[in-house]
Amino acid sequence: MNAKTELIGRLLGSFSGGDAITEETLADLLKGYTITRESDETRSDLHRRIKYYLGAKKIDGLSERTLKNYKANLESFAAKVEKSAAKITTDDIRGYIAYLDETRHLKETSLQTHINTLRAFFGWLHTEEKIKKNPMSKIKSLKLDKKGARQALSVEELERLRDACKGYREKALVEFLVSTGCRLSEVAQLRAADLDLVGRTVKVTGKGDKDRVVYFSVRTRLMLQEYFVARKGGDGLFCSSKSPYEPLKPRAIQRLIRAVSERAGLDKRVHPHLLRHTFATHALNSGMDVTVIQRLLGHEDVATTQIYAELNDETVKHQYTKYVAAN
Template sequence: MFVHVKKYSEGFLSVKFPYSVENVEKIRKVDGRKWIESDKIWVIPDNEDRIKLLYRLFGKDNVFFENYEYDKDTMIALKNELKIRNYSVKTQKAYLGHVRRLLQFHKKCIDNIDKDDIKLYLLRLVDANKSAAYIDQAVSAFKFLYIDLKNIDDVDFDIKRPKREQKLPSVLNTNEVFKIIESVDNLKHRAIIMLIYSAGLRVSEAANLRIEDIDSKRNLIHIKGAKGKKDRYTLLSNAMLELLRQYFKIYRPECWLFEGQNGEKHITVRSIQKVFEKAAFKAGVKKKVSVHTLRHSFATHLLENGTDLRYIQELLGHASPSTTEIYTHVSERDFAKIQSPLDRIMNKVKL
């Protein structure tokens, strides 16, 4: 479903979309909208706030303006190709968004956009202080468009990817983890927080767990279709298993391990994030943390306890050992053995 927008008159835009009760309810949320019976279109005020509202109501990937409406077939083809190649829904949305914004910026059809146009667009992203990861993803989207969709193998596309910042992950110490867990009174919420930390899960992995994924006999958790469409096993601690048994007796989930409010769907990622944010605040944690910090802390604490880096890589589901090696930079295990030169000087003075 696509929403087509173009200039109607001075200060107004026309909005056209396939009829449905849901779509009509959405457009009625735009202040100043009018239905033009003679043209069979909706008209809205032409300003930034109304356009942003259209994006929120219908989705950015579905809204097309007159300047690049003729590329709608390419956008549909791009979406279908991403689906066929089994890209995640999240990646599909990101790639479509990057291509759509490229078209918006240049107001050209895709066939008329060259390498210099793309470089100019990427430069604008840099000026807008977009992260290296965001720009890197944009480059991947454009490469997929030209090479994978359009089959232009000899395209002159030697754009260098931006250098990523080498940021170290924020890590909680064991006392902070304990305080966060203790601050959660709700049994279900406590189980979610403990499971993410005890198994090193991504928040989406915890949300998507099914009852059948818990292997209590082998003390393992089966993570299916994780990042990169990969399956893996990770730890199920004894303490976690005991808590899950209590949780099962009270909540009695039927399909998803952690059900949403209606019981038919799993709990949302945002709900889990809110649970963690509230718990961290209540526990008095001053560091800048998110629920993903629990996964970083899991890996760091394993390393500090002497677990081989290769096993940690498997438990986290990292494709490359270099990704896991970042935890060697935040682990206190080896740093504790190093004496500061200041301590040596002060010890000599005391003697």
């Protein structure tokens, strides 16, 4: 029996007699025990652990954007689960995931992102011997429909999206995304002055702070030129329509694309990453070499590019006829 259990038993025994507990009686009961109040810092050291973890990951070379996302997800968890890292259980994790699903109504992809973040965090704590048992060891990943989530827009759907655009800002944004294959974060950080309109090129900074040159279509250049003439101010590639004309943040760009897709009446949920996938799929189906697409998308591994760009049967038949059957 530990001291805490023993003391509780003695206190309960004294209270059960029905007599009032005097200060002297209580002092006698507590004789031989040293009682200290557990501080908030001791009860929940998660914020400190998170700080150390992010510091370690920064040294490992993670980008500022990735670190920012990790911090937001982990601090959300710490605010909901007020325990020290060593006392967090698998049930605490499951309860938090249920909260994200049932109360915050996060989509499965977002839920999986939170799960991945927690798995990396608690795995690090366990490796660093800050916790004896990893509460994420029994938490499984969600079974996501990755292929369905990346179903590229067809040529007809893309035209419907273009037709639904209102104004040159929306037209230029859709064209730029679908003709460059850029990531949302890459587009959000660009400035109008970064573009070479004559050569139709722009240098973007991708994952791992790696720079690469991407290209855009003639149609994109025309839409951009019209947009630059029509807008009232701002130096971002895509800016707010209201003063002080700040560059559009990623969420604002997402909202614009979603609004256009809703007006187009498309069945699927359209977002900037889907336009990136559409670029890769259409480029491959048109015969572009997969290694060229890999470079344009900024992928380190060609296998990642092949996930985005799915070969359909017609393309396989065309390539076979062109390179094999005729010989």
